[in-house]
Amino acid sequence: MKKILFLMVVVATTILTSCDDTTQEFTKPNFEKLFTEDYPLKSSVTAGDYTISLHAQEDLFVGYNQMYFLVKNTATNEVISDYSLKITPMMDMGMMMHTAPNETPVNPEGDMKVIQFNMVYIMPSTAGDWMLKGELTINEGDAPIAFDLPVTVVEKSDSRMLSFMSQVDSMTMVFLTLNEPLDPVVGENKIQFGLYKRETMMSFPASENYSIEFEPEMPTMGHGSPNNVNPTYTANGLYDGTVNFTMTGYWRINVTVKNAEGVIVKDGISFDVNF
Ligand SMILES: [Cu+2]
Structure with a gap:
């Protein structure tokens, strides 16, 4: 030894x-x-x-x-x-x-x-x-x-970031990232999102008081999964929850973002996860 x-x-x-x-x-x-x-x-x-x-x-x-x-x-x-x-x-x-x-x-x-x-x-x-x-x-x-x-920055085949205009005011650009899981496994995984907005070209602060809801589904098989936990805010614009992948393959994570008042900032968006 x-x-x-x-x-x-x-x-x-x-x-x-x-x-x-x-x-x-x-x-x-x-x-x-x-x-x-x-x-x-x-x-x-x-x-x-x-x-x-x-x-x-x-x-x-x-x-x-x-x-x-x-x-x-x-x-x-x-x-x-x-x-x-x-x-x-x-x-x-x-x-x-x-x-x-x-x-x-x-x-x-x-x-x-x-x-x-x-x-x-x-x-x-x-x-x-x-x-x-x-x-x-x-x-x-x-x-x-x-x-x-x-x-040098490349684009991933399964995008890890979505940008969109807030549906609340139609003028605030919002950035949503999928940070984890990096290496998904069958079963429960930590899921982490990041949420930011563009104030000016020189200021992109974290969005703290929002809520993020998600629903995983396998589009080609027509099913979702139980025991997912919507993320809660931690720090620096990061939101941590739990996603449950019941099998390997192609999963779509459907996301809804709401502001502090519970008004929908964006819905109908999704991330693709393949593993
Ligand atoms: Cu640019």
């Missing part, structure tokens, strides 16, 4: 070469695999003395994406552990620019080696150029180092 542990530490240390930090930090769950196997590199940019890299589980897509930032000293390849990041997504469509719904970057590991950033890409790169405009601050009080990180 001791031998195996020793080997694991050696492997972890070898992968993250030339780091002076203690190996203990590198043996945290997932850390070694995080930036190689689980979350491969999607884009990187050099800013000042630093290299900022963006990692994600799969190619960035139209919908809700969870991404991870890693910052290294370019000269020494050392992972920087104390810094803060500000990120503003921006899409340049030639005639105009706009941002997208996004959350404040957080540190899920309990130190500053990894920064998680969640956002919704609302269009694919075929419609324009996406850029994550960032500010890196190494020491508090230092002048932030600006960077532009280009990213």
Whole structure:
């Protein structure tokens, strides 16, 4: 057992070469695999003395994406552990620019080696150029180092985002994402939606006090499923519930969105899930 542990530490240390930090930090769950196997590199940019890299589980897509930032000293390849990041997504469509719904970057590991950033890409790169405009601050009080990180966004075959005008005022653009399940199984799955609205081209706040109702069905077989639980609001525009898939195949998730007064914002919309 001791031998195996020793080997694991050696492997972890070898992968993250030339780091002076203690190996203990590198043996945290997932850390070694995080930036190689689980979350491969999607884009990187050099800013000042630093290299900022963006990692994600799969190619960035139209919908809700969870991404991870890693910052290294370019000269020494050392992972920087104390810094803060500000990120503003921006899409340049030639005639105009706009941002997208996004959350404040957080540190899920309990130190500053990894920064998680969640956002919704609302269009694919075929419609324009996406850029994550960032500010890196190494020491508090230092002048932030600006960077532009280009990213490529693809459209999934089963779309993970719907956009529509609110039926309440016919002028508010609303964005609804299906975030989970990512890998559905037969039986009960966590289902998560994200809900946002467009205030201006530079402001896409989360819609907090809405309600989302859904009904799964298998259109080709003419049945639904029991024991589904409509989602409730958690934070950052996210709504968590339970979906029950009684078999594999093609499922359609029919969705109705209501505002705080219970008035229908949108109905007759659906996401397709195939597994
Ligand atoms: Cu756009």
